[in-house]
Amino acid sequence: MSLNITKQNGGDSPPFAVSLKDICKSFGPVRANASISLDVLSGTIHGIIGENGAGKSTLMSILYGFYQPDSGQIELDGISSAFRQPSEAIAMGIGMVHQHFMLVPNFTALENIILGAEGQKGLKTGLQLAREKLQELSQIYGLEVELDSITEELPVGIQQRIEILKALYRGARVLILDEPTGVLTPQETDQLFEILKALKSEGVTILLITHKLHEVMAITDVVSVMRQGKLVAHTKTNETSPEWLAEQMVGRSVLVNSEFAPGKPDKIALSAHNLCVSDKRGFNSLKSVSFELREGEILGVAGIAGNGQSELLSVLSGIIKPAIGAFSIGEYLFNSSQPADPAFLRQLGIAHVPEDRHAEGLILQFHAFESSVLGYETNSKLGRNLLTDPNIIKEHCSELMNSFDVRPPNPKLLSSQFSGGNQQKLVLAREISSMPKVLLVGQPTRGVDIGAIEFIHNTLIKMRDRGCAILLVSVELEEILSLSDRIMVMNAGEVVGTVDKLDATKSMLGKMMAGIATDAASASSALNIPELTSAGLKGGV
Amino acid sequence: MQTSRLPAYVDILIIPFLNLLTALFVAGIIIAIIGENPFTALSVMLKGAFIYKGGLGYTLFYTTNFIFTGLAVAVAFHAMLFNIGGEGQAAMGGLGIGLVALSLGGVIPAPFVILLAILGSALFGAFWGVIPGYLQAKRGSHIVITTIMFNFIASSILIWLLAGMLMAPNQMSPETVSFADGVMLFKIHEILNSMGFYVARSPLNISFALALLCCFAVWVLIWRTRLGYRIRATGFSTKASTYAGYRPEWIIILVMAISGGLAGMMAVNEILGVQHRVILNFTSGYGFTGIAVALMGRNHPVGIIFASLLFGALYQGGAELDFEFQTITRDMVVMIQGLIILFSGALAYMFNPILERFFSANTPQKEMLDG
Incomplete structure (x- = not known):
């Protein structure tokens, strides 16, 4: 871990655009930010990555004046600053584009941009002045927006540009983007990156919050990794790899790493075939997931949080129904036309320890x-x-x-x-x-003290040895490695591959979690091609 | 429901008492301003509600109405539903009674008519609750808005029917003909007089017993049945309810049926107990006051009985005030009721922060229980 890469600030070096010193913030007993120090060089794109709940949004909200830190200082261009509310941060040249846009849907783009910054003159002249200034801004940065269009009628990518223009119009020199690509199509994402590069070349400093590793690799100059409220890694982007970043995001070595005897897999208890889940916007959070779970084994599901594991648990426990695909338990088959019901599944002997207790x-x-x-x-x-x-x-x-x-x-x-x-x-x-015959377990030890972790792990192994089929979803790689007999890795809603515990290494899983299938994994997933295909082939011959 | 950090007895007894006292204090100031002695006024009110001839009977009669509408609000509230539609549901309950009594009265024996009419009131009220429930559960229409709208719809339906199809012939009032002989509930004073205890005439009838029975039934439902468990689980956490397989949308519809049914039974007291015909506006705001009753009674049947008694006493004692004092008019009484609703309903939790500070300073802080 190279923490000092940008810390060459002697007396004469240029001041950092943003410099956070020992920022601490707690919400009740939860330490969202534990003494975080971060320097951002002027005119760079700085990525801040971490899982949900790692504290990235809290840190940025502190910088934007939404929250006050419990302790610590913020310096902008070397000048110590404290913001009691966002308007003070905006006045100091900080702009933020939120994940969920803060736009009035039935206003025009222009009205949205000047909202709250109309100027003292009559609205009419204010609008005219704004129009001229905005045309200049859009030309410099390539941010084309039809200023007189109604906002809600514009595509999401354009609405995001309105948000960016809003910040620039207020004189932002530091732009915070919170998960900006979550709502964008790949094409819109590419366009956004072009805009960000243009902004950078004009000297705007950009802080990019994301958990998508390929975006970090594609666009950032420097990247900081947060985990559980702490800054755990800080490096130049061209000196790192997605696998290493993935490990930094999830890898934890604090866990008691007990060795358990392998399980004795028996009959198939649950089999999933081609499961897909999509939300109302048509976003596919689960894509063609197929696997088999046997009695007396623990199948671990690894992956960075938010890559479809939660949806998988929800489908298998009957909370949401699959869009496509089916799963079967014993002689019962469940799909979108015959959805599973949590109460019925419980009667069938499917127990579920949910992720969010x-x-x-x-x-x-x-x-x-x-x-x-x-x-x-x-x-x-x-x-x-x-x-x-x-x-x-x-x-x-x-x-x-x-x-x-x-x-x-x-x-x-x-x-x-x-x-x-x-x-x-x-x-x-x-x-x-x-x-239960089948036990679905989500994040069994999240927020649990060490003593209880050991008890919970031993209990799961005991259940497995009694012949229970266990599907274990966890973002704790150590936990997956220690308990599972087989490990299925998910990325972006897909199964990257399934590996045997004995073949699995941390670095290999890290690669797979970043979406890179390894040889061993693809081999075993090739073996996993459902029987339907071979049956079809036989029919053809 | 907000989870209070106060001891249960404070939440159930002291806070409502403080709220009531504050309301009476403010009302007392106003009475003093208009030149009457607040303490004389209070004593007239208390005597009117409990001591004067027939006073207690009237008080308990009004109490009965409040119990039904208060229970209706409370049951819905356990599923985190705010049923504002008690007025409309009660009006429809009255229609249910009317239709049964007018079509079957004199055809089959009166006791059967009465039983069917009670059932009719519950079913019609339930139906009027189920529609907003369905719209909330399946379509996402907010129950507060829809139940308010359904009050107006129910009122209009009643006007239309009572001024039209159901209107008694050869007269000018929008009301039905009287029910057949015997299709009425026994009055309590008649029963007691026949047993040799003399009590004054009052409209109090055996619906009061029905109301108390409903209190017990609601207690069993909420705290002793699987359905009640599911209702409370759904109220606290829709996600947990889904996880457990309770189908929150069906729970919502079912709860609104029960709630509407209870509100509908308020009509048993008014229509079957006193009027013996369906009239307009017999609900006269009891449905709305039920919200304050439920709030003050902390959505618990026992609390609701006491809160109903308080509001019953206010109604009856207030009428007495109006009668005794030149300067205190009916509107003044409505104002006092308004103050009580304001302090024990809208501002029900006003004293919580103060009391919480008081009790946390005087009791050892409960530690986070670590294992």
Whole structure:
């Protein structure tokens, strides 16, 4: 890790456009930014990458004046600055283009650009002056926008240009772009990059927040990697590789790395064929995913967060239905016309430990005993017919708490009063107590303390050895490597490849997570071509 | 529902009491300004509501209305739905009673007519709740907007029917003919008098018992049934409800049916208990006041009984104020009610921050429970 690459600032070197010194920011117990120092050279494109929740947006919001840091300083061109609100940052030449545009849909482009900066004169003359200034700006930077078009009728790429013009019109010399390509088509992305290059050549400093590695490689000069609120790496772009960056983004070595005996895969418990998921805008978050999951094995799903793993879990647990494709469990087949229902899947013995235990796994306002039966309240042991008996449920919850070492073992506390690890143990206890045939697990140890991690890992292995088929989704590479029998790597909604635990190395997985299929992986995925094809061939012969 | 960091007894008893006291204090100032003694006024109100002849009966009669509409709001609120449509649902409940009583009265024995009419009120009210529920669940139309609109629609339907098809012949009022003999509920004073206890006449009838029964039923539903568990889970977290396989959209529709049914049964008290015919505007704002009742009663049936009693006493005692004082008019009484709704409804959580500071200073801070 070369942290000092741009830190050659002696007394005489040119001041940095932006210099953040020891920025700290906490939200309650969460440290979003832990003493971050970052220098951005004037007139460069500086990429800031990291997974969701790594703290990139918080850092940029501090720079833009949305948040005040708990401690630390901001310097612009060597001058110490403090912003109490965005208007002060804007006055100092900082502009931000948000991921979700802040535009009035039924205003014209021109009206949107000058909104809040109309000038003191009458609106009419203000508009005319703005028009002249904007025409100049668009010529310099190649930002062509029909100023009199209604904003909502313009394509997303043009709306983004309006946002950029808005910032430049206010005199921005430092431009922050938050995930700018998330909503763009590939062509629009290319055009955006042209604009960014033009801006750079005119001396504008650009901070690009993203989690897309190829964009970082394509356009940035310098890149900083954030992970869990800390700045973990800082390097010139032409001296690094996407694989190394991917490792930096996800790689963690703090985990206890226990060695477990391999599983004994048996019959197929779940098989997915060509699963696709698309949202309302037509964005495909899951693309033709096929795999088989066997009893007595753990199939780990690795990947940088946001590459389709969440959608995969949602489809397999019946929360969303696939657009195309199907999956089968036993003799039951589920597809878009016969979608799975979470309650029915539970009856079939599919348990699901969701990624987000606060929003899905538990109901924070419920007492622990109430959360301990979420989805299982129809269990005949817990009450007669339609009625439930709180005493029986409390007893049931006590048993779960004792056998899973949930502390404090008090069913009457609110679910929100337990620590992350104990909440997770309660969810795990609930899902496992039903003796499932298939267990879908998402981020089992996110926000969980070390002691609980070990317990959770041992529990998963124990379940596997009892013949449970486990699909483990985790962004913790160490966890995947330590628990899985096979590892399936996902990138951009697709399966890059599946490797055996014994063949897998961290660097190889890192490459695959960046979307580069390796030989071993492509070989095994070639073997995985579904039987349908070979059957078709036979028919042809 | 916001999760309070206060001890339960503070939330349930002290805060509503403080809110009530504040409202009465402000009302007292206004009464003093117009030149009457606030304490005399208060005593007249209390005597009017509880002590004067028939006063208690009237108070409990109004209480019955508030229990039904308060329960309706509370049940919906457990699924985080704000049912403002109690007025319309109650009006439709009245129509349900009218249609059953007018078509079957005299045809089949009166007790059966009464039972079917009660069922009719619940079904019509439920139907009027289900439509906004469906629109919310399946189409995303906001339930607050649609239930308000449905109040107007219900009101217009009633006007149209009562001034047209259902209007009693040979008279000028928009109302139906009276129901057949016997199609009415027993009055409590009649029952007690026949048992030898003398009490004054009042419109209080056995719907009061029905209301209390509904309170118990709602308590069982929300805290002792699987459906109630699912309703609360959906209210707290739609995502968790989806995860658990509860189908939030169906829960929403079902909850609105139950809520509308409860509001619809308010008509049992007014129409089957007193009027014995369908009239216009018998709901006279009880549906809206139900929102304040539910808020003050913390959406719990027991709380709702007490809040309903308070509002019942206000209605009856307020009428007495109007009667006793030259300077205090009916509008003045509405103002006092408004103040109580303001302080215990809209500003229900005004004292929470102060009390939270007080209690966190006086009790050891509960540590984050780490394992």
